[in-house]
Amino acid sequence: METTGTRRSPAWLLVCWGLTRVILLLFVFKVYVFPGPDVTSDVSVIYQGWYEVLRTGTFPLDDVTWQYPPAAALAILSPALLFWLDYPSAFFVLAFTADLAVLLLLLYTGPRPGHTLRGAWVWVAGVPLLGPTVYARYDVMVTAVAVAALLAGARRPRLMGALTAFGAMLKVWPVLLLVAARRRAAWGWAVLTAGALAAVFALAMPGAFAFLTFQRDRGTEVESLGSLVFHVARRYGWDGQVLLNYGSVEFLGPWVDVVSTAALVLSGLAFGWLLLWRLRARRFHAHTLADAAFVAVLMFVTTSRVISPQYLVWLVGLAAVCLCFRGSRMRLPVALVLAASFVTVLEFPAWFSHVVASDALGVTLLFLRNGLLVLATLLAARELWRSTVTRAAPLPVPAQATRAKETSLPS
Numbered sequence: 001m002e003t004t005g006t007r008r009s010p011a012w013l014l015v016c017w018g019l020t021r022v023i024l025l026l027f028v029f030k031v032y033v034f035p036g037p038d039v040t041s042d043v044s045v046i047y048q049g050w051y052e053v054l055r056t057g058t059f060p061l062d063d064v065t066w067q068y069p070p071a072a073a074l075a076i077l078s079p080a081l082l083f084w085l086d087y088p089s090a091f092f093v094l095a096f097t098a099d100l101a102v103l104l105l106l107l108y109t110g111p112r113p114g115h116t117l118r119g120a121w122v123w124v125a126g127v128p129l130l131g132p133t134v135y136a137r138y139d140v141m142v143t144a145v146a147v148a149a150l151l152a153g154a155r156r157p158r159l160m161g162a163l164t165a166f167g168a169m170l171k172v173w174p175v176l177l178l179v180a181a182r183r184r185a186a187w188g189w190a191v192l193t194a195g196a197l198a199a200v201f202a203l204a205m206p207g208a209f210a211f212l213t214f215q216r217d218r219g220t221e222v223e224s225l226g227s228l229v230f231h232v233a234r235r236y237g238w239d240g241q242v243l244l245n246y247g248s249v250e251f252l253g254p255w256v257d258v259v260s261t262a263a264l265v266l267s268g269l270a271f272g273w274l275l276l277w278r279l280r281a282r283r284f285h286a287h288t289l290a291d292a293a294f295v296a297v298l299m300f301v302t303t304s305r306v307i308s309p310q311y312l313v314w315l316v317g318l319a320a321v322c323l324c325f326r327g328s329r330m331r332l333p334v335a336l337v338l339a340a341s342f343v344t345v346l347e348f349p350a351w352f353s354h355v356v357a358s359d360a361l362g363v364t365l366l367f368l369r370n371g372l373l374v375l376a377t378l379l380a381a382r383e384l385w386r387s388t389v390t391r392a393a394p395l396p397v398p399a400q401a402t403r404a405k406e407t408s409l410p411s
Contacts, residue, residue: 013120013124024127034350059208068170105151106147109151123316125338126320139171153181153186154286162193173314220251220305223306227251240256291330291380309345333379
């Protein structure tokens with residue numbers, strides 16, 4: 001058996017991962033300055049400010065930018081583990097560690113029967129496409145939990161349920177990983193873990209669920225799908241404003257509430273499609289759990305009132321898990337997500353000033369990035385439906401004979 005290529009691939013993966021991640025670290029530690037606004041200020045100003053409040057035993061109730069489930073406090077407090085480093089440095093090191101954990105999980109899974117190292121390559125290539133923002137947000141930590149949950153799903157449903165619940169208590173979206181879960185153990189352990197964590201935080205720290213009321217007055221974020229309406233409208237005299245609101249740059253003014261409501265309606269329709277798919281699905285393959293999670297998160301990212309750059313980290317992680325499975329049909333949607341990731345780093349942070357100004361360059365970048373996400377969503381949903389709902393084509397006669405012969409053999 002030829003094993004040289006098998007051995008070489010993990011070696012090249014590690015080399016490429018190491019080189020690209022050193023470059024990311026050089027940017028976040030400001031050895032080199034990445035074009036555009038300083039993406040690390042979220043860590044050194046916002047996260048560190050929350051850290052000072054959280055360490056007193058309460059949530060930052062007076063800060064409407066705190067919009068996260070209670071377990072997010074663990075991510076914000078985690079730099080205390082590296083007490084010999086200052087807060088930003090410790091955070092960047094932990095983000096780097098989470099990135100490495102995802103790679104190791106994918107490398108462990110890749111050589112197993114029915115799997116491939118393509119998923120690891122997606123992660124190695126996809127993360128640096130997003131630039132230093134990846135290490136300046138805690139989303140890479142959440143993604144590591146989500147990847148671990150999906151990879152555990154087939155053989156360890158209890159572990160998957162517990163990890164999914166923990167991920168959802170970090171940043172909500174990992175609850176979508178359960179969309180294709182069929183074993184009761186996964187759902188049961190998810191409910192138990194979420195309930196236990198919610199009870200602990202509610203009893204131990206005041207204001208654990210205040211975040212649920214902090215997003216009611218949000219506008220439409222300037223990078224979202226709905227924002228394209230106002231980017232174009234500004235060129236024809238729309239008199240709204242672009243302001244820093246609830247921690248992101250948003251459109252505020254006439255018709256914003258209508259577009260925001262439309263985004264919620266689209267998310268509702270996406271949920272309805274997923275429910276219909278779940279009721280109609282008849283064939284569940286080894287890769288269906290990952291494919292369905294990828295589709296679900298794609299749908300809710302694309303239709304959201306906010307598409308922050310770090311959301312693409314979630315999609316890259318789930319895309320990597322999909323392509324860990326040889327049978328997955330998500331190759332084209334994954335390629336589109338990787339392309340969208342590259343355009344994302346161009347619109348933020350590189351040329352974010354053009355996006356805020358709604359000039360030709362900024363609007364073109366947003367149309368391209370959001371268009372790629374919409375196309376990826378539609379194609380991924382179609383592939384998921386075809387592989388699980390649409391009746392499979394009949395096998396040719398020789399194949400039927402072979403299948404009958406195989407099933408007649410003693411096991």
